[in-house]
Amino acid sequence: MYLLLLYIFSQIFYVQADSSYSKLCYGGKVEHLPMGCEEVIGYPLVIEDFHYELTRDTVAGRKLASIKRVNNGIILRKNYFTQFSVMRSLQYLAASPSDGPLLKFEHNPFVSSFEFADLRIINGTMPLVSFWNDNFPIQMRKNSTAFQNFRDFLDTAGHHIDPCSPDYFDLRIGEESMHLRSTAHINHYGISEVPSNHWHLVIAGSLGALALVIIIDTMWYAGFQRWWEDRLFELELEKETKEYRESIQKWEMTEFQRKVKERVEEQEEDLREMAGKEAPNIKMYGKEIWNDILDMGA
Structure with missing residues (x-):
């Protein structure tokens, strides 16, 4: 019985380095991802608590730079960088209804721009982007660069989208978002969504x-x-x-x-x-x- 349980959990959490799935990894915080991962599955990719700019010169930046596919959305939470453009290899971004929006910006006080240079396909349900007490919606009102970043991301859907339509983004500011954030279930990966x-x-x-x-x-x-x-x-x-x-x-x-x-x-x-x-x-x-x-x- 114990050998069978050990086999089951080894199949869940262990991937052989020399197999064809060695570049496949489970979502969670960037710190927990292996170097060279190209496809993220299982959980949203969480980028949280970074107090410096993420570039290819940093360990986390190199991990993010190699990712080509994300199947359960991306969460940017409580970061202090001003721009996010290190994921230049990302080509496919998707999220199931249980995962929520494709992109979630939560409590990032300084972020003013984001870019996915090679992104070709996005696949998710409305809203595609959510902002919870985040600085980026404020930047969209102040300068055209942030607004254009947001529009370029929505244009990846393959048809004309009005970036001002409330159907495509979710904006939450103040006590409501704080209450939802405090009551959400956070697991050891730092994720509040349903698996x-x-x-x-x-x-x-x-x-x-x-x-x-x-x-x-x-x-x-x-x-x-x-x-x-x-x-x-x-x-x-x-x-x-x-x-x-x-x-x-x-x-x-x-x-x-x-x-x-x-x-x-x-x-x-x-x-x-x-x-x-x-x-x-x-x-x-x-x-x-x-x-x-x-x-x-x-």
């Missing part, structure tokens, strides 16, 4: 395998318990049979000794009776012998 369907399938498969192992163990234990009870009954029966035979043998020996004793007593009684009847004859015979001896002496 993707991939993880649902992985978890369901793991639970199914665990349930199968439990059922097999239960059936085996029940069979073993029945066998052990039958074995104990056989041993107890053998013990009682042996004790019964010993008691029978003891009774037979006692009965035999009693009968022998009675027989001996009967024979002794017969001998005493016979001795009492023959006593006069023995006395007369002894007298005759004595007379013969006296005659011979005369």
Whole structure:
């Protein structure tokens, strides 16, 4: 059972370096991504708590620069950089309805521009972008560069989009967003969204395998318990049979000794009776012998 569980979790969390999937990695914080990852799956890609500009000269920047596909959206949260353009290799960005918007800007006080130079396809549900207490919507009102960045991103959808339409972005400012942010569930990856369907399938498969192992163990234990009870009954029966035979043998020996004793007593009684009847004859015979001896002496 333990070996099966170890195998399941190794299949979930471990990817061999020499396999064709070595450039596939699970989402979460950038710090947890392996170097050279090209496709992010499972969770949104989280870029959080960076107090410096992200460029190819930084470790996190090099990790982001190699990514070509993101399947569960991107979250930029509580960063202090002013521009975000290091993901120049990104070609495909998608998010399922459970992941929310494709891009989420949350509590970034200084960000004023973002760019995905090679982005070709975006695939998600409305709204495509959300801003929670973020500086970027303010910058869009102040300068045309930020507004053009936002428009270029929306144009990747392949048809004309009005960047001012509220259908394409979600803007939350003040206590409402703070309340939603504080009540959201944050896991150890720093993600507040519901896991993707991939993880649902992985978890369901793991639970199914665990349930199968439990059922097999239960059936085996029940069979073993029945066998052990039958074995104990056989041993107890053998013990009682042996004790019964010993008691029978003891009774037979006692009965035999009693009968022998009675027989001996009967024979002794017969001998005493016979001795009492023959006593006069023995006395007369002894007298005759004595007379013969006296005659011979005369």
